[in-house]
Amino acid sequence: MKILTILPWADWLALVCFFSLWVGYAVFAKTWARQRPSLLATTNRYRRYWMEQAITRDPRMLDGLITQNLSTTPAFFSSTSILVIGALFALLGTTDKASELMSxxxxxxxxxxxxxxxxxxxxxxIFVYSFFRFSWSMRQYTFVALVIGSMPAPERFESGEFDRRAYADRAAALVASAAETMNDGLRAYYFSFALLGWFVSPLAMVIATTVVVAILYSREFRSEVLHILRD
Structure with a gap:
């Protein structure tokens, strides 16, 4: 309770603005993607194409390699988050020197x-949150590998014994969920950079958060990569 009285009102206002912009943009991106396809929504279409091709392949070694390669990114960021958390806890032991440096x-x-x-x-x-998102994304990619490994042979789909569309939809939805979870972790990394502005001043954090939101919007809805994938 002591921090409630010691922290200036300008800092509380900046902190509320920070999390409001973060959560608000996350909700906006998910809602706006229904009208204007985002980078994530567009790549989900390619994930659906991938699973449609995976059903027709036998053996599916290529699909297993792709899944393994995709899981390395959240694994890297997950381990990096642990290192950053450790470094920040170490910084708590030298806050007097760090505070003097910032001054x-x-x-x-x-x-x-x-x-x-x-x-x-x-x-x-924030980094603890990102760790949980990245580690959950890793876990979901193991489920993707499990689903691909359990896919029946192409002939059994052709004979009608198994529903081709249902299998592809289930696998594609699982890959999309893993990608969306990793996207949440990456977004947390972006906003952690904005929070660094708080060590300068509350106004610097608000400005930095606004810049991060603009960068995220530009990359998710107006990037050149998105235009290439949509064409």
């Missing part, structure tokens, strides 16, 4: 050690 930065707002430590704890919480 030397031009336009940086002077804060107490308690407030400085609170900011680090918020940053740690």
């Amino acid at each position: 030397e930065i031009p336009f940086a707002q002077a804060t107490t050690l308690l407030v400085f430590e609170f900011k680090i704890l918020v940053l740690i919480a």
Whole structure:
């Protein structure tokens, strides 16, 4: 409860604005993607094409290799998150020196050690969240490999013993879920950079958060890669 009185109202306002923009953009991106296809929605279409091809292949070694390759990205970021969390906890032991260093930065707002430590704890919480998202994405890719490995032979689909469309839809939805979960983790990384502006001043964090939202929107809805994939 002590932090409620020590943290200035401008910092609380900036923190509320930070999380509001984060959550608000996540909801907006999911809703707006129904009207204007996002990068994730467009790549989900290719994931559906992939599973339609996987059903016709036998053996499916190529699909297993693709799944393994896709799972390396969340695995990398998951392990990186652990390292970052460890480094931030180590920083908590030297907050006095870190606070002095930040005070030397031009336009940086002077804060107490308690407030400085609170900011680090918020940053740690973001990376803990990203770790859980990346590790869950890894787990989902193992489920994708399981679904691909359990696919019946192409002849059994052709004979009508198994529903080709149902199998492809289930597998594609699972891959899309893994990709969306990893996207949540990456988004947390983007916003963690915006939070670094808080160590300078509340206004710097709000500006940095707005810039991050603009960058995310540009990449998800107006990037050149998206135009290539949609054509």
